[in-house]
Amino acid sequence: MKFLKLSLAASVALGAFSTASFAQPLEDAIKGIDVSGYLRYRYNDDRYDANEFNKDSVAKSNATHRWKAVADFKAPVADNVAFNFGILYNNESQNVNHGNTYPGTSSGLGSGKDGSFGVSTFNAVITPDSTATTVIIGKQRLATPVTNAGDDDRGTGILALNSDLEGFTFAAGAFDSWSIDDLATNAVVSTLGAPAQGYNSGDNNGISVTKPLYVLAGIYGVDTDYGHFGAQLWGFYIQDIVDGLGFGELSWTGSTFNAALQYAIASLNNDAGDVLSVIHPNGNSAGRANIPEANDLFVLNLGADFAKDFGVPLDVKLGWVTNFQDGTAVTLNDDGTAFKYAGAIWWQNNATGFSTSALLNRGGYQRFGNEQEVSVFYGAIGYSMVDSRLRIGLDYVWGNNEITTGNATLYDIDFQEITPRISWKHNKNLTISGYYAYLMTDGPNPVSGNEDQDRARARVEVKYSF
Secondary structure, eight states: OOOOOOOOOHHHHHHHHSGOOOOOOOOHHTTTTTTEEEEEEEEEEEEEESSSSSTTGGGEEEEEEEEEEEEEOOOOOOTTTTEEEEEEEOOOHHHHOOOSSSSSTTTTTTTOOOOOEEEEEEEEOOTTTTSSSEEEEEEEEEETSSSGGGTOOOOEEEEEEESTTTEEEEEEEEEEEEHHHHHOOOOOGOOOOOOOEEEEETTTTEEEEEEEEEEEEEEEEEETEEEEEEEEEEEEEEETTEEEEEEEEEEEEEESHHHEEEEEEEEEEEOTTTTHHHHHOOOOOOOOOSOEEEEEEEEEEEEEOOOOHHHHOEEEEEEEEEEOOOOOOOBBBBSOSSSOOOOSSSSTTTTBBOOTTTOOOOOOOOOOTTTTEEEEEEEEEEETTTTTTTEEEEEEEEEEEEEEEEEEEEEEEEEEEEEEEEEEEOOOSEEEEEEEEEEEEEOOOOOTTTEEEEEEEEEEEEEOOO
């Protein structure tokens, strides 16, 4: 018999794994744990130029491979307490640009070293027997109308939800730090890091905001013979960033038709030396943030789905977007919020100057002392076939964004977006989808100075959910 001579460190390590806490089969150790999540691949190809596409210029094109994996583990409830643990892999941007750089290499090439792997959620969930209340303590996703949990927006703190009153859900939360996906793509934020500004490195996407965030919400829903009626009201406060932010929605969903009214209003803290003055610098001689303090947005959405009552797998929606305050910065993340838009790129693009995020600087349109007037009309149509597995659709958007200061018009931008879409649901887990968004603007751009611009994004997505 041969004996293996082990180092002291190896012996200690093996001894640790042989303790009673690990002395059980793996099948028993994970029994009762629910696992959910998804694997997703995206290919984005963004092209833009004044008046025409320029496919040979790296400065005017950007092609990326993006991979994302999410796995959430939920332990079984024991004595009214359960634990959740989530892991995340997300390479934000693997640039390829098809060899347009010389001599055909670049940092972060599609097969290069990846990053952003870590813990996305880690929390305890308490569900007392005596009340319909859920309390979540720890690191969790921020699923609110002004954030996007699907984009990994998350916070560390406590959230309580109560549904003791029939039809009502009330929520209250307090988070001492939080992370927003938009911050990772804001070049200005890369210069931050001083604790006094409220930022720390970390949370996978690179930036955490350490200014406390508080939220209160009330949500109501009731089913009647005339359809489902819903309402929700949210309020937010963020120290030194948002003095007050409110979001409200009234909705109705019938068997064929549906309608929703949405309104958000925000008072931002643009004082000198605070967080927004770093993200939006050079506001004025007093050093205030270069973003309006008063912001709001109104959305009217009308829709119809003719499948149930008429047997026609056709769905349509029409909508109008406008504002009444100086700006439209009413969210923390302008990607995937609760607003019911059509289109894909007009609402997050420097060419139009429209954005709802207070944490992004969209080309200098929303400036301190300026007044913004937005009017956007949109429509979308979709048709399903092959047992509803194949869906084709078309979005159309027309809008105007006028920026004034005093009695002078600085920018008056008209824009249109046409976006055909297609998706194939291969099975209950696997979906393949894509779109081609074509955006045309007419009006001077404060960044490039061009009167007219054409921009486009082609996207292919493969997503496996489990």
